[in-house]
Amino acid sequence: MATNFLNIEKIYNGLIEYDYDISELTTWKIGGKVKCIVFPQYESQIVVLIDYLKRMNIPYYIIGKGSNILFGNNDYNGLIIYLGKKFDTYEITKDIDGSIINCLSGMSLMKIGKIAKEKSLTGFEYLSLIPGSLGGAIITNAEAHKKAISDLIISVKVLENGMIKDYTNEMCMFKYRTSIFEGNKDLVVLSAILALENGNKEEIINKMLIAKDYRIKKQPKKPSAGSVFKNPNLAPAGKLIDDLGLKGVYKGDAKISNIHGNFIINEDNAKSEDVLYLIKIIRDKVEEKYKISLDLEIKMFNI
Numbered sequence: 556m557a558t559n560f561l562n563i564e565k566i567y568n569g570l571i572e573y574d575y576d577i578s579e580l581t582t583w584k585i586g587g588k589v590k591c592i593v594f595p596q597y598e599s600q601i602v603v604l605i606d607y608l609k610r611m612n613i614p615y616y617i618i619g620k621g622s623n624i625l626f627g628n629n630d631y632n633g634l635i636i637y638l639g640k641k642f643d644t645y646e647i648t649k650d651i652d653g654s655i656i657n658c659l660s661g662m663s664l665m666k667i668g669k670i671a672k673e674k675s676l677t678g679f680e681y682l683s684l685i686p687g688s689l690g691g692a693i694i695t696n697a698e699a700h701k702k703a704i705s706d707l708i709i710s711v712k713v714l715e716n717g718m719i720k721d722y723t724n725e726m727c728m729f730k731y732r733t734s735i736f737e738g739n740k741d742l743v744v745l746s747a748i749l750a751l752e753n754g755n756k757e758e759i760i761n762k763m764l765i766a767k768d769y770r771i772k773k774q775p776k777k778p779s780a781g782s783v784f785k786n787p788n789l790a791p792a793g794k795l796i797d798d799l800g801l802k803g804v805y806k807g808d809a810k811i812s813n814i815h816g817n818f819i820i821n822e823d824n825a826k827s828e829d830v831l832y833l834i835k836i837i838r839d840k841v842e843e844k845y846k847i848s849l850d851l852e853i854k855m856f857n858i
């Protein structure tokens with residue numbers, strides 16, 4: 556296996572690190588050592604790399620910004636393709652009502668929000684507070700204050716089974732916290748085209764400040780991956796967890812937040828097993844009391 560990893564340098568000329576502590580790149584600050592991690596900058600690097608990994612049977616996993624993943628604490632003897640560092644250029648074109656932005660998928664939602672603000676474009680204010688990448692947001696149809704990424708997407712470009720394909724918005728089959736891409740291990744979101752409307756800069760800044768203020772008040776500051784569970788039809792998952800008196804319950808350094816019941820925070824040195832333990836407690840108690848099973852919003856890997 557080690558020889559295969561060394562050979563990557565022959566076909567991939569971007570940044571590579573070995574024996575990397577992945578907890579540094581997940582917002583939960585949880586995860587073990589990964590054998591190899593690459594930070595591609597260009598689409599062509601990803602295409603060549605994935606073709607090589609498949610031919611050599613090297614296991615791999617894609618991470619955007621790592622803000623929605625519980626990464627297991629065991630070592631991972633595979634390769635991580637981390638897009639949220641260097642895969643983030645964009646092109647912007649003006650039209651009469653607004654602008655069209657074509658962004659690589661590693662671009663942070665925060666950066667897209669900043670560009671939109673500078674150009675007085677509206678539509679991205681609330682999404683810009685989500686700490687993920689565009690690719691990650693597309694996979695799960697990220698949403699804030701009832702504005703979803705799917706409201707802005709014109710098309711998405713993916714690498715699927717070795718072929719580059721364009722999906723129109725309809726083809727993406729966006730729904731509440733999901734899309735046609737979710738769970739497809741043989742697919743990479745490469746880029747997307749978004750439409751933003753002309754707006755008023757002061758109003759845009761104001762909306763961003765309101766959204767920021769809301770997060771400061773309603774969400775814990777300690778490391779987390781945001782909401783752990785999707786909201787069931789019955790009520791928001793956080794309310795059900797709160798009503799069951801589970802806020803503050805902890806295992807090791809993982810704790811059900813006192814501020815928001817659907818957040819599990821890492822107090823300092825939480826392990827993936829600690830989080831899994833709390834997830835099980837929550838699910839069992841919710842099932843027992845409300846006879847429903849909570850679906851995970853977070854993704855798990857190497858667990």
Ligand SMILES: Cc1cc2nc3c(=O)[nH]c(=O)nc-3n(C[C@H](O)[C@H](O)[C@H](O)COP(=O)(O)OP(=O)(O)OC[C@H]3O[C@@H](n4cnc5c(N)ncnc54)[C@H](O)[C@@H]3O)c2cc1C
Pocket residue numbers: 582616617618619620621622623624638639660661685686687688689690691692693694695696697698699742743744745774779780781782854
């Ligand atoms: C404090 C906090 C607040 C949050 N608030 C919100 C919120 O308001 N609304 C909301 O919807 N979410 C929220 N989240 C969750 C998270 O930020 C979003 O789901 C975000 O869109 C995930 O993006 P990411 O790049 O970090 O994805 P990652 O965590 O890196 O990946 C998530 C999944 O997508 C896959 N993936 C990522 N990029 C690609 C790609 N280019 N191609 C193929 N697969 C890919 C990964 O393999 C993984 O399965 C919050 C998280 C935190 C920590």
